[in-house]
């Protein structure tokens with residue numbers, strides 16, 4: 520009942536901390552509300568997405584996460600595919616952004632190539648050729664199927680590192696050295712990490728208020744399995760996506776792209792829609808997404824958003840079946856100014872949260888850095904300064 524590390528939250532952030540500590544030989548326990556992880560970490564595209572991270576320390580962290588995903592996939596026995604990504608340009612201004620990106624330091628560290636429509640047809644059968652101007656192919660991005668990845672990581676940590684998983688165990692109180700579950704049972708630890716994602720109001724709400732953490736809701740869809748042998752190839756992203764990721768923000772032509780969409784399709788900005796697609800291990804396409812924040816979030820999903828996303832996807836993609844078999848939404852916590860935050864809310868109790876739409880891409884490496892720096896108090900201030 521006593522551990523070196525207790526982790527509250529069995530999503531990718533919690534699992535990342537559990538793995539890093541277990542690799543050091545620490546005894547670790549993970550607690551989750553539900554009978555299995557059901558949060559953002561199993562509801563996403565499964566895109567490990569360095570191309571969306573700003574060049575510099577944040578992209579470096581994504582590269583380190585990439586290595587860790589490959590290591591974890593091999594160890595835990597689930598597919599981590601080196602699929603890469605393809606941003607499609609169906610408009611001149613989108614192509615200009617991709618050209619500017621490829622030619623600038625914004626692409627530092629990435630293995631990118633501007634590609635013609637002919638080359639795109641070799642890379643994927645899914646690009647809609649109508650109006651296609653070109654694209655940007657990156658070889659760096661990875662693909663996992665999120666529910667498979669998360670359950671495989673948990674099973675591997677339990678079997679391979681003796682991490683103790685306590686599912687169906689909501690933690691209602693955390694003090695230095697001790698967590699208490701809703702049934703009153705307690706467990707003790709030298710250190711505690713709280714990685715409770717979108718449930719951030721429930722423990723130390725004052726810390727999250729101080730960070731001005733935002734809640735974001737995203738709607739997603741899944742198609743039927745595409746025909747056997749049909750492979751998407753790289754993840755597909757659209758001109759709309761260029762508005763979303765900060766890595767493109769220094770491209771001079773981005774303003775024209777944003778202005779065009781704002782003028783021609785204000786409904787897309789209203790719901791924060793940009794469209795992307797990845798392929799799950801069973802051949803289905805994972806499609807999304809939209810972004811609604813805080814007070815705009817309704818508990819029920821909007822059919823209008825799904826229709827708009829399909830409309831935009833069909834402008835850029837042509838796939839054998841668009842039959843939608845699953846619809847869901849995910850919630851994540853997003854820091855308004857940083858890629859995430861770490862706050863020591865009690866001695867030896869850390870809250871780690873706020874990764875927004877980048878947790879799958881960043882959390883494994885970030886968790887590793889937290890655990891490594893926790894060992895070394897001289898590094899601790901540095902961690903606070905960096906993030």
Ligand SMILES: Cc1cc2nc3c(=O)[nH]c(=O)nc-3n(C[C@H](O)[C@H](O)[C@H](O)COP(=O)(O)OP(=O)(O)OC[C@H]3O[C@@H](n4cnc5c(N)ncnc54)[C@H](O)[C@@H]3O)c2cc1C
Nearest residue numbers: 528530531532552558559560563566690716849878879880
């Ligand atoms: C639709 C969608 C698409 C996305 N696509 C991508 C993508 O392709 N690439 C990418 O990099 N990122 C993506 N993201 C972002 C990424 O999924 C998140 O940043 C990441 O999953 C957050 O992980 P987490 O562990 O903080 O949260 P979660 O996965 O939500 O985990 C938190 C866990 O804590 C548990 N919990 C909460 N409170 C308690 C408590 N008191 N006691 C016990 N357990 C508790 C919950 O049950 C939950 O399992 C996407 C997110 C969404 C929603």
